[in-house]
Amino acid sequence: MKVYFETYGCALNKGDTYIMMTLLKQRNHEIVNNPNEADVIVLNTCDVRLETGERMKSRIKELRKFGKKLVVAGCFSGAEPGVVKTLAPEASIIGPQALTKIIDAVEGEKIFSINAERSEITPRVFEGKIAIIPIADGCAGDCSFCITKLARRTLRSYSMRSIVEAVKEAVKNGAVEVELTGQDAAAYGLDLGGKIKLSDLLNEVLSIEGDFMIRIGMMTPEQFARDIDGILEAMRNPKLFKFLHLPVQSGDDNVLKLMNRKYTVDEYKELVKEARSKIPNINITTDIIIGHPGEDENAFENTLELMKEIKFERVHLAMYSIRPNTRSALMKQVPDSVKKERMRIAYKLYEDISLSIHKEYLNKRTKVITTEEGKKGSIIGRTLNYIPVILNGVEIGKWYDVEIIDYSFFDLRGTVV
Structure with missing residues (x-):
C-alpha cells in the first residue's frame, strides 16, 4: 500500500509518526509525499490548544474528500475519539499509545484502538x-x-x-x-x-x-x-547540547497550585541556579501559560518578574484556552480581552530579554553545527547551547567556526571564519 502521513504537534508526535512509518516499511508498504498518490491517508493529530483542535477538525473533513482509506491517529484521537467518529465515521481511530495498530488500520478493516499498549x-x-x-x-x-x-x-x-x-x-x-x-x-x-x-x-x-x-x-x-x-x-x-527545556508555566505559586504543578516558584529558581552554577552558558528555555484561571493582576506581575529574573533565552508563550474534560475548564475563566493584553505585554518582555541575551554574542566567535535548511537558501546551525544561527554558503551536517555579525530576538546571524 502507498501511505501518506500528515503530522501536527510536538516532537513526540513526529517521533510517533516515524515509529508508524517504521512499522509499515517493515511490512513493505511505501511512504509517499502526496495524498493524491496514496491508498491510505494517516493524519497524526495534536490537541494541545483550542485552535489546534479546531484545525484538526477541519483537516479531518478536508482529507475525507480524497476518498481514500483514512486513519486518524494522535492526541486528538486519544482525547476526543467521539468527535473523530462524528466527523469521519468510516475512519480508523488510533490513540497515541496504540501505535502498533497502524498495521491493522492500513491492511485491514476499520479499527478503533485508544488503549495503551x-x-x-x-x-x-x-x-x-x-x-x-x-x-x-x-x-x-x-x-x-x-x-x-x-x-x-x-x-x-x-x-x-x-x-x-x-x-x-x-x-x-x-x-x-x-x-x-x-x-x-x-x-x-x-x-x-x-x-x-x-x-x-x-x-x-x-x-x-x-x-x-x-x-x-x-x-x-x-x-x-x-x-x-x-x-x-x-x-x-x-x-550533549547545554540546553534545558524546563516549563515553569507560571511565576505565581497560587496559580501553580491551581494548575496542579508539583513545585513552587522558589524551588524552580533553585533548579535553574544549580544548573547555571554547574554548566556555564547553559540555555534555559521554558513554557508559560498566560491567563490560566486564577491568574489575577498580581499573579501576572509575578510571572513577568520571574521572566526578568531568570532571563530565559526562549519562552514558549501560550494564551490559556479551555480544553474539554480538564479541571481547569471548570474554573472561573479570565476574560479573553484580559488574556490578549497580558499576552501582548509578556511577549514584548520576552522579545526584549531575548534580544539582550543575543546581543552578547555580537562580534564573538562560536562553534556551530549545521542541522537543517532555513529560508531563502540559508542554513540553520546550532551553538553548543542550542541557539539557532543563520548561515549562508555552508553544508548541512558539519561543524564551523563562526563569527556572529547580527542578531534578532529569535536567532543569531553568522559568517564562517
Whole structure:
C-alpha cells in the first residue's frame, strides 16, 4: 500500500509518526509525499490548544474528500475519539499509545484502538540530519489544564536497548542531531521500577561512536530535580547540547497550585541556579501559560518578574484556552480581552530579554553545527547551547567556526571564519 502521513504537534508526535512509518516499511508498504498518490491517508493529530483542535477538525473533513482509506491517529484521537467518529465515521481511530495498530488500520478493516499498549518499537525512519527518537510516552503528572494526559494516560518508557539501537541507526544514516524526546524526558524509567533514570540512558547514548550531538527534550521541574545531579554531570559531555527545556508555566505559586504543578516558584529558581552554577552558558528555555484561571493582576506581575529574573533565552508563550474534560475548564475563566493584553505585554518582555541575551554574542566567535535548511537558501546551525544561527554558503551536517555579525530576538546571524 502507498501511505501518506500528515503530522501536527510536538516532537513526540513526529517521533510517533516515524515509529508508524517504521512499522509499515517493515511490512513493505511505501511512504509517499502526496495524498493524491496514496491508498491510505494517516493524519497524526495534536490537541494541545483550542485552535489546534479546531484545525484538526477541519483537516479531518478536508482529507475525507480524497476518498481514500483514512486513519486518524494522535492526541486528538486519544482525547476526543467521539468527535473523530462524528466527523469521519468510516475512519480508523488510533490513540497515541496504540501505535502498533497502524498495521491493522492500513491492511485491514476499520479499527478503533485508544488503549495503551507496551511496545519496544523505536524509529528506524529518519529525515534530514535531525533524528527524533521517543524515549518515553505519557507522563507522571496530572496538570489541571492538560488534555494530552487524557490521550497519553500511561507513562511507558522504551527500553534502553531499543533507544540505543535507534540512535546508532540514526547516526549511521547521517544524523548529526539526535533529540531524545517525550512528554517528560526526565520521567524516563519511573515505570521500570525507578532503577533506571534519564542520566543512565544519556550515558549509554553518549558512549555511541560518531560525530553527533544529543538534545534532551522537555522535562518537568520535579522530575528534573529527581535526577538533577546525573543529568548535569552528563551535560558536561561535549556531545550533549547545554540546553534545558524546563516549563515553569507560571511565576505565581497560587496559580501553580491551581494548575496542579508539583513545585513552587522558589524551588524552580533553585533548579535553574544549580544548573547555571554547574554548566556555564547553559540555555534555559521554558513554557508559560498566560491567563490560566486564577491568574489575577498580581499573579501576572509575578510571572513577568520571574521572566526578568531568570532571563530565559526562549519562552514558549501560550494564551490559556479551555480544553474539554480538564479541571481547569471548570474554573472561573479570565476574560479573553484580559488574556490578549497580558499576552501582548509578556511577549514584548520576552522579545526584549531575548534580544539582550543575543546581543552578547555580537562580534564573538562560536562553534556551530549545521542541522537543517532555513529560508531563502540559508542554513540553520546550532551553538553548543542550542541557539539557532543563520548561515549562508555552508553544508548541512558539519561543524564551523563562526563569527556572529547580527542578531534578532529569535536567532543569531553568522559568517564562517
